[in-house]
Amino acid sequence: MPTPIDVVLPCLDEAAALPGVLTALPPGYRAIVVDxxxxxxxxxxxxxxxxxxxxxxxxxxGAAVHTGLEHAETELVCVLDADGSFDPGELPALVAPVASGAADLAVGRRRPVSAGVWPWHARAGTALVAALLRQRGVPLRDLSPIRVARRDALLALGVTDRAFGYPLELMIRAAAAGWRIHERDVRYAPRAAGTRSKVSGSVRGTVRATRDFLAVLRSVDGPR
Structure with missing residues (x-):
C-alpha cells in the first residue's frame, strides 16, 4: 500500500471541476479541499x-493554502489547483525527487496543451515575475500552482502572504534557506467547463496578481 500523501486543493467555486480532479488522484493521494x-x-x-x-x-x-497545510497530516504535501487545468496523475513525478532527497521543493512548469489555454496577459505577467526571481538567484521559469515539499519545512519557512503573492514569497524564502528547487514540465490544460480563473481569466485578475507579486518582491529579502 503506498505511503499516503495529502494534496491541498484551494477552492473557490470549483464544483464543476472537482469530480474530475478528485477521481483522478493517484492511489494514496488524499484530498484536502479548502473552501x-x-x-x-x-x-x-x-x-x-x-x-x-x-x-x-x-x-x-495564500490563506487557503496555509490552512490546508495546517490540516495536512503527511510528511510530504502536494498543492494543486482544483480547476481541472492540471492532471493529478503528474503528482508522483513531482513527488519523486522530494521523496528521494534529491530536492527540497518540486514545482511544475506549465506547458499548454493547446493554443489559448494560457492567455497572453497571464503568460506575460508570469514571465516578468519569473525573470525578476532569476535576478535574485531563484532558478525558475514559471510560478506554477502545482508543487510538492515536506509539510513541516513549508510551515517553518514562515510565509506570511495570504493572497496571490503566497507562492512568490514561498519561492524567495525557500531559495534564501538554501532549498534545492526542482522544476519539471507539466501539462497545462483548459479549465473545466463552467469554471473561471480568478487570475488568468481576465486582464484585471492578472494585473491584481502581478501587483501582489511585485509587492512581495519589494518586501521580502532573498538571494541576489
Missing part, C-alpha cells in the same frame, strides 16, 4: 467524492 467561500456547492461536491473539506473564511489563495 474559500464558495457559493456553488463546492464543499458538498468535494465531500461526496471522498475529500476532506475544511473551510477558510479569510479570502485569498
Amino acid at each position: 474559500n467561500g464558495s457559493r456553488d456547492g463546492s464543499p458538498e461536491v468535494a465531500a461526496r467524492h471522498g475529500a476532506r473539506v475544511v473551510r477558510e473564511p479569510r479570502r485569498g489563495y
Whole structure:
C-alpha cells in the first residue's frame, strides 16, 4: 500500500471541476479541499467524492493554502489547483525527487496543451515575475500552482502572504534557506467547463496578481 500523501486543493467555486480532479488522484493521494467561500456547492461536491473539506473564511489563495497545510497530516504535501487545468496523475513525478532527497521543493512548469489555454496577459505577467526571481538567484521559469515539499519545512519557512503573492514569497524564502528547487514540465490544460480563473481569466485578475507579486518582491529579502 503506498505511503499516503495529502494534496491541498484551494477552492473557490470549483464544483464543476472537482469530480474530475478528485477521481483522478493517484492511489494514496488524499484530498484536502479548502473552501474559500464558495457559493456553488463546492464543499458538498468535494465531500461526496471522498475529500476532506475544511473551510477558510479569510479570502485569498495564500490563506487557503496555509490552512490546508495546517490540516495536512503527511510528511510530504502536494498543492494543486482544483480547476481541472492540471492532471493529478503528474503528482508522483513531482513527488519523486522530494521523496528521494534529491530536492527540497518540486514545482511544475506549465506547458499548454493547446493554443489559448494560457492567455497572453497571464503568460506575460508570469514571465516578468519569473525573470525578476532569476535576478535574485531563484532558478525558475514559471510560478506554477502545482508543487510538492515536506509539510513541516513549508510551515517553518514562515510565509506570511495570504493572497496571490503566497507562492512568490514561498519561492524567495525557500531559495534564501538554501532549498534545492526542482522544476519539471507539466501539462497545462483548459479549465473545466463552467469554471473561471480568478487570475488568468481576465486582464484585471492578472494585473491584481502581478501587483501582489511585485509587492512581495519589494518586501521580502532573498538571494541576489
